[in-house]
Amino acid sequence: MAPEISTPVPVADRVSGFSYAIRNIVVEARKVEAAGRRVDYLNIGDPIPFGFTTPPHMVEAVARAMREGDNGYTPSPGILAARQAVADDFAARGLPTDPDRVLLTSGTSEGIELTLTALLNAGDDVLVPTPTYPLYTAVIAKLGAVASYYHTDPDRDWLPDLDHLATLVTPRTRALVVIDPNNPTGAVYPTEIRRALVAFAERHGLLLIADEVYGDLAYDGPVEPLGLLDPDAAVISYSSLSKAYLAPGWRAGWMAVGRTPRLDNLLTGLRKLADGRLCSPGPMQHAITAALSGDRSHQAAFRTALEERAEITTTRLNAIDGIRCVRPRGAFYAMPQVTLPPGRTDADYVLGLLRSTGVLTVFGSGFGTVPEDGCFRVVFLASPADLHRICDLVAQFTGEFLAGRTA
Numbered sequence: 001m002a003p004e005i006s007t008p009v010p011v012a013d014r015v016s017g018f019s020y021a022i023r024n025i026v027v028e029a030r031k032v033e034a035a036g037r038r039v040d041y042l043n044i045g046d047p048i049p050f051g052f053t054t055p056p057h058m059v060e061a062v063a064r065a066m067r068e069g070d071n072g073y074t075p076s077p078g079i080l081a082a083r084q085a086v087a088d089d090f091a092a093r094g095l096p097t098d099p100d101r102v103l104l105t106s107g108t109s110e111g112i113e114l115t116l117t118a119l120l121n122a123g124d125d126v127l128v129p130t131p132t133y134p135l136y137t138a139v140i141a142k143l144g145a146v147a148s149y150y151h152t153d154p155d156r157d158w159l160p161d162l163d164h165l166a167t168l169v170t171p172r173t174r175a176l177v178v179i180d181p182n183n184p185t186g187a188v189y190p191t192e193i194r195r196a197l198v199a200f201a202e203r204h205g206l207l208l209i210a211d212e213v214y215g216d217l218a219y220d221g222p223v224e225p226l227g228l229l230d231p232d233a234a235v236i237s238y239s240s241l242s243k244a245y246l247a248p249g250w251r252a253g254w255m256a257v258g259r260t261p262r263l264d265n266l267l268t269g270l271r272k273l274a275d276g277r278l279c280s281p282g283p284m285q286h287a288i289t290a291a292l293s294g295d296r297s298h299q300a301a302f303r304t305a306l307e308e309r310a311e312i313t314t315t316r317l318n319a320i321d322g323i324r325c326v327r328p329r330g331a332f333y334a335m336p337q338v339t340l341p342p343g344r345t346d347a348d349y350v351l352g353l354l355r356s357t358g359v360l361t362v363f364g365s366g367f368g369t370v371p372e373d374g375c376f377r378v379v380f381l382a383s384p385a386d387l388h389r390i391c392d393l394v395a396q397f398t399g400e401f402l403a404g405r406t407a
């Protein structure tokens with residue numbers, strides 16, 4: 001029988017497993033705005049709405065590319081000048097890299113998606129930190145694979161629990177995801193932990209997915225590429241212009257595939273998949289060359305601004321009864337934890353905070369923590385004055401929530 005004209009077009013089952021709380025939660029914020037309340041959007045890690053600006057020489061590089069007619073498709077891996085700039089940047093950090101092993105992508109995100117797609121069969125598993133950046137778990141679920149969470153520990157500055165990690169490997173484990181500096185916790189891993197993670201991945205024959213998008217935003221200065229610790233390890237490094245170069249909307253990213261021949265087949269697979277999506281945005285590829293070979297003085301100023309905001313955020317949140325917050329050492333996120341009354345979840349707290357005060361954060365379970373643990377993620381890019389105002393609101397709400405005076 002033909003379906004009735006009103007029958008909805010069906011949605012694939014895999015969509016239900018694809019969740020990205022950072023943006024999904026905006027629906028709730030819009031309702032609060034529609035009811036007339038101002039919302040402080042502390043959910044998305046984008047410096048631009050908070051007044052940070054893209055370096056002018058990068059803007060000029062894109063404008064010039066457009067003016068000079070570089071508006072066509074590029075080769076799928078990206079233009080050579082930009083791939084060379086990425087390779088030179090790795091070399092300058094001590095890790096000689098072949099531009100033919102660099103692929104330009106639509107942000108770090110596309111590099112992650114291409115890699116997981118090229119790597120995983122349904123039923124394979126991937127070691128992912130908890131809390132994690134949720135794109136990993138969303139894409140892994142979409143591919144019918146399994147995210148196996150290794151703990152990172154708030155009592156040890158959110159460092160990975162290597163003992164727990166060691167219990168998770170199965171014959172189907174294919175990769176280890178390392179995000180350093182970390183979103184959502186702001187952790188920066190010491191060298192001995194980084195070395196242990198690389199050795200662990202090698203011992204188990206795993207691809208190491210090194211998410212280094214915040215590599216230049218550790219407050220003590222740039223973190224060296226993970227691959228530097230063992231240039232023959234099976235490491236792929238990912239980064240972009242989104243964070244440390246203040247151009248997230250340009251979708252200009254790259255991935256650098258380690259030199260080991262063990263990665264050659266995967267690289268061939270990646271190139272094949274990259275052909276299918278044609279290329280990353282062309283004019284923005286020119287900005288990669290400008291960014292990596294030009295003036296980076298904005299980064300020192302940005303790091304200073306971030307450290308100041310991290311300090312305000314953690315000091316103010318730790319002063320609230322019932323909240324504890326590990327001090328971030330890089331990036332622009334903190335992952336505080338509120339001691340919840342029995343029966344309440346992180347989502348109850350976050351949605352209550354939003355509806356009562358207009359402060360939008362994201363519940364920790366959107367990053368893989370247990371709902372009853374009471375974690376939530378705060379983006380602290382707002383000005384110091386705004387952060388103080390926001391922390392006043394959080395303090396007031398938390399007192400009422402923990403006293404059971406909120407819905």
Ligand SMILES: Cc1ncc(COP(=O)(O)O)c(C=O)c1O
Pocket residue numbers: 045106107108109110133179182183211213239240241242248253
């Ligand atoms: C850890 C991490 N990886 C990747 C991304 C995606 O960044 P991009 O804009 O380069 O796709 C983000 C964005 O917030 C992130 O926090």
